[in-house]
Structures are given as C-alpha cells and as structure tokens.
Amino acid sequence: MPIVLCRVDDRLIHGQVVVGWGQALGIGRIVLVDDQVAGSDWEQELYRMAVTPEITIEFATVAQGAVALQRWQEDPRRTVVLTGDLDAMAALYRADPVAVHRINLGGIHHRPGRRERLPYLYLTDDELRRLQALEAAGAEVSAQDLPTTPPVSLRSLG
C-alpha cells in the first residue's frame, strides 16, 4: 500500500503531482526515478523547492529504483513513484510487477513522431505498442492527469 501512485510525467515534480495528487492521496513521499536528475545536485535542489514541508523527496537512478521498490513498498509513508519517460517505468515494472502493477500516464507531451491521444498525452505508435505489451504482461495502464478527471483506459487511446 505505501506506493500509492506510479506515474509517468515528463514534467516530473510539478503542481499536478504535489498539489493535485498530493492532496488527494495524502502522500508523504515522492521518489523521482530519473538517471539525469539523480546525477545532478543542482536539479535535485530545484525539485526540493517544489514540494511542501510534509512531503519528503528522494532521487534514484532507474537501476537503484529497480532494487529499492520493495523497500519503498514496505515503508509506511504513502509514496508516489515518478518517472519522466516510459522506458524507466517499464524497467521498474519488470523489476517488481507487484509494486508497479498500476501505471498512471500523467503527462507525456509532444515531440516529433508523437500523435495526440489526449491533450496531455502524446505517443508514437511504437510507444503505444510498448504500453500495450506492458498491459498484456499484467500491468494496469491508464491515463489520468489529475485525480478529479476520469481515468482513460489504454484501449481507448489507440
């Protein structure tokens, strides 16, 4: 139960995560799993500024996250696991399909080759296929930017 949300959001820690989901889920911790941020003290300092005092923030590489999922799951703090891209979340799912059984697509924005599926969600056809493969493997994948909006199933994004 302590991992209450596994979210892919290319803006990483921002208002929707801290305020929108943070308030609704009563989170006590955000774990940002991102190789670049994990290697940058400066970026970590910026993201620490983005959270309220009652939320702690931790940083991990994808490799570190893959081995820490069980520990995060056992921790009493209600935790959001956040990645900036699909590959990182897929790696975490493969490492611990129980801890990461439900994947929230919260914000993946436009890049060349991607097509709009929702206003906050752009995917290439290959990215969609990889998500469908995750779902076929047992993950529950849905898109939902905020807790006040209805989740959208992966099936309806195609």
Add this chain to the structure above:
Amino acid sequence: MSEALRGVVVCHGKLAGALVEAAESISGVTGALVPVSNSGCDRDLLEQRVADAVDGHTAVVFVDLASGSCLFAALNRLRAIPGARVVTGVNLAMLMDFVFHRDLTPEAAAERAAAAGAKAIRIP
C-alpha cells in the same frame, strides 16, 4: 545607453498572456514583455520557449509559482546566462514597476519589481 531590459513572463496555462495584455493596456508600454505558457510542453520544450523569449537580451524572467515546471525551466535554461534574473510570484504590480524601469541592471530591476509586487499584497 545600454539596451532596455526585456521582461519574460512564464506561467501556467494562459496566465502569462493575460498578465502581459493587462500590463500593456494599463501602462501603454508595448513590446517590453514577452509571455510564455507552459501549456503542451515537456521540460525541454518549455526551456526552449523561455530561451527563445529571452533571445539573447538582458532580461528579467517573471515566473508564477516559486516551484514547479515554469521555475525549473527558467532557472535551468538561464543559469548560464549572466544577463538574466528570475523573480517568482509574478503579479500585475510587479510588471507595472518593471516596464518603467527597464534601464536598470537585471539585478536592480528584479529587486525593484519583487519589492513592488510584495508591497501590492495587502488586506485593506
């Protein structure tokens, strides 16, 4: 006389455009402020929008929240640019002060604007 400062306003949604429009309509000063929205952007694109808006000018970048994607984009992109300063918590009073003090250094204009913005917050 050196080049007048540029003001770049970086906000969530449509807020930046509305603030710039209001500041121009009140002050009559046009072209001093450039709005940037974070709508539809990932981190890289938002940083690029901020850089395009600054466009090599000496500038003060005004951001809505003191955390989050807009501030991150501004600080991350501008940390290597000595001629730019960032002010958070943008409001109309802050921009009104700025547009009439664009001949200052970025540091001095940022301090003035921040003080003007804070002074405008009252419970009358």
